[in-house]
Amino acid sequence: MDKKTEQKKVFLDIVQQLRQLIKLEKIQAGEKLPSERVLSERLGVGRSSVREALRSLELLGLIETRHGGGTFLASTQKHQLVEILSMFILEDEKSKKDVELTRQIHEKEAIRVISCTETLRTLPVWDSFFVKLEIEGTINCRDVLREIIITSGNRLSLKVWFQLAVYDGDRLNRNSTEEEKIIIQTMLKSMQLGYEKEALKAYEQWMRIVQSN
Amino acid sequence: MDKKTEQKKVFLDIVQQLRQLIKLEKIQAGEKLPSERVLSERLGVGRSSVREALRSLELLGLIETRHGGGTFLASTQKHQLVEILSMFILEDEKSKKDVELTRQIHEKEAIRVISCTETLRTLPVWDSFFVKLEIEGTINCRDVLREIIITSGNRLSLKVWFQLAVYDGDRLNRNSTEEEKIIIQTMLKSMQLGYEKEALKAYEQWMRIVQSN
DNA sequence: GATTAAAAAGTGGTCTGGCCACTTTTGAAC
DNA sequence: GTTCAAAAGTGGCCAGACCACTTTTTAATC
Structure with missing residues (x-):
């Protein structure tokens, strides 16, 4: 007995079959799906x-x-986990906190991984952040965190993070304040030197500021 | 202009209105919604x-x-957001290593949280694990990890973990070996005493064994 | 031949009405 | 009061219709 055909509800069966269809026909993000009638x-x-x-x-x-x-297959960035979450689940503060904490779990781990990995912590991208901070005096908070997650190399972690980061969109997608600038510099510098503990300490200090906004 | 009524698609509008209806009529989990025709x-x-x-x-x-x-309002425990998304996200590019690492990220964080929280690390459930290990000489690996995640209190993290654990199902859902028994005891004991570092060290030692299987 | 405008085909958006299968309620017989 | 069959209520699914919008095709024009 095929698992797919013993589904009770047709529409759930169709969801499964659509998944297979996308896989088999190698439909990429942005590409068109067969029409509803087809x-x-x-x-x-x-x-x-x-x-x-x-x-x-x-x-x-x-x-x-x-x-x-x-009908088109959406790109990964557009998944709306958080929109729906916020609509039905995130009503209570506890859930909001969970989203925030979970996002931070991934960020912290990324910082640990980078700090402990020679090839990652010595990447030129970190210097480019310093340059940007020097010249423009500020930097987009979300960009820094995203680069950290990306660099850590765990693509799944990145996907989870991306979803969670949408929720904190306003608080993260903004330019850093003068106060944050120093903390971010400390964090990045510690990371570059492989000082895991110091980097995490700075990170947590930064997050306390983010949370208070 | 009301945001709710300027929706393009009726079904999205209905989703919004259903949410309002549930809120206004104070429909609790498990209670019945109006029929489709109504x-x-x-x-x-x-x-x-x-x-x-x-x-x-x-x-x-x-x-x-x-x-x-x-139609009934479901309880919070039954939400399948992560499961559904994982169906589309995890399936295609399932880098097994990423799944494993991501799962461990959540487990490590849970160990940290518990170790640092008096009320969590002194919970009687940990003693019950010792008792079980004494009497039966073994314990289900997955059960230990699940309890740790649950206790950490982050429901979203739990949901993510649950989904990831499915992939490592065979390697986790089994009884511990004699070698693991000692490590698990060390880990739990360290956690109980609040020795975060030692607990994590034992955990990583355990995971190396799990990975080699 | 290239350009442009109109027509046709394709596609999603929505509604109506119908029939079936299953559950709950109702009401009558006991 | 209990039992059980009928009726009502409800979700599951389908066919067909019409509209609005987009894409493709066709025809006319330059």
Whole structure:
């Protein structure tokens, strides 16, 4: 008995089959999916059921639909985990805190990994941040954190982080204050020198400022 | 101009309105929502649109439907956000190593949190593990890690971990060996005493064994 | 041949109405 | 009061229709 066919609900079955279809036909982000009518025929189900599945994926930001244009596979950046989370779950403060803490878990680990890895902590990108801070006097907070996560090399961690960072969008996607500038410099410099503890200390100091905003 | 009414797509509008309805009528987890036909009439939209919205929320595990019974608000524990996203995110580029590392990131953080928190590290559950190890001589590896994550108190982290643990299912869901027993005891004891560093050291020693399997 | 405008085809958005399967409620017989 | 069958309520699914919008095709013009 195939797991896929013993699904109770058609629309859930369709979600599974869409996943397979995307995989088999190697549909890339941004590319077009078969039309609702074609899917309906190919899968042998009603168009309304296909729509229920597509709309579910759309709510998650996994696909995008253009009226009259078609249905397209969305890019990873557009997944809307957090939008939905904030709508139904993040009502209470506890959940908001969880999102923030989870994001920080990944950031802290990235800092540890980089500090302990010669080839990563000596990367020229860190110097470029110093230069930018010198010239412009400020830097985008989110950019710094993103670069740290990217450099750590764990792509899955990056994806999780990306989702979580959307939620704190306003607090992170802004230029650093004068106060933060010094802390960020300390953090980066410590990281470059492999001083894991100091780097984390600076990071936590920075996050306390971020949180107070 | 009301944000709710300027939505382009009806089904997204309905998702919003459902949220309001749940809030206004104070519908608790497990309680029944109005029927699809009633919602259709109350919101002045077609039943198919209502279904598209409901099916979207069902995919997320935010609501549960019982054929012939009705639609019910799901309990928080049943939300499947991470699971669904992982279906699309993890499947394609599943770098096994990334999954493993990411899982460990959450486990290590949980150990840190527990070690540093008086009320958590002195919980009786840890003693119960010792008792079990004494009597049965072994313990399920996954159970130990799960308890650690749960105790750390970050529900989102737990959700992420749960999903990642599925991939390492075989390596984790088994009884500990004699060699592991001692390491686990060391880890738990260090954690209980608040020796964060020692606990993590034992953990990493344990993971090296797990990885070699 | 290239450009442009109109027509046609394709596609998503939505609604109506129908039928089925299952659950809950109702009400009558006991 | 209990039991059980009928009725009502509800979700599951489908077919068809119409609209709005986009893309492609076609035809006319330059």
